[in-house]
Amino acid sequence: MSETMADELGSLRWSTIPLPPTAGARDEWHAATTLGPLELPVMRPGQLWLVELPATAPEVAPLEYRALGNANVVIYDRALAPAVARFLPLGGYAEPVASSDGQSGAGSERCVRFVRDGWSVARLLDPGFRSGRERLDKIRQLSHSLLTSEMPGDLPVQIFVSAASGRYQRNETQLHRLDAIIGAYAPLRSSTFTIILDVTDTGGAPRFSVASANGLAG
Secondary structure: OOHHHHHHHHOOOOOOOOOOOOOOHHHOOOOOEEEOHHHOOOOOOOEEEEEEOOOOOOOOOHHHHHHHHHOOEEEEOHHHHHHHHHHOOOOOEEEEOOHHHOOOOOOHHHHHHHHHOOOOEEEEEOOOOOOHHHHHHHHHHHHHHHHHOOOOOOOEEEEEEEOOOOOEEEEEEEHHHHHHHHHOOOOOOOOOEEEEEEOOOOOOOOOOOOOOOOEEOO
16 A cells, blocks of 8 residues: 555545553553654555444545455454455455354464464454454454464454544554453444454465465355
């Protein structure tokens, strides 16, 4: 994504949010850092991004745009199909969550399969009209599924919460602490969450190719 596009997306209006109270030392809560559009991370091979993307949003905010534009594989809630079709770059690959996956950790097995082979993966979640607690429960279900997939509990995790004018508040933790950390955000409804997990550090291209199909699958 060009920096010009980042600046344009950064002008979108997002509600300002207060930081949640500091968790105890056992939750390994780091001091929050506020980042602007040009300071946001770039997706790397072996990363899994869990991204909330409202299906009703007229545009895509900067970090969410990076996920859609740079992931090798996008796995999305079916309600997000129009947004994915609109913003997925030419040659991008995306597939909807299989209906048989149900609600608990939907799509997690596919995410783990791709990311462990060195792909960068974006799992797009539609927050819909759920309460803050219901939304975070869905994220918790995904994190529990990842833990049961034999991912290490000390896996580094970054949490980004959208703020005003395309800015984000970032915190860092570990996968086994994620439940306690995101619980502090349960009352929030107007902000979206992006959670980045460094599953593997391949330092290079993926080790295999996804069939030759490009675009939207399923």
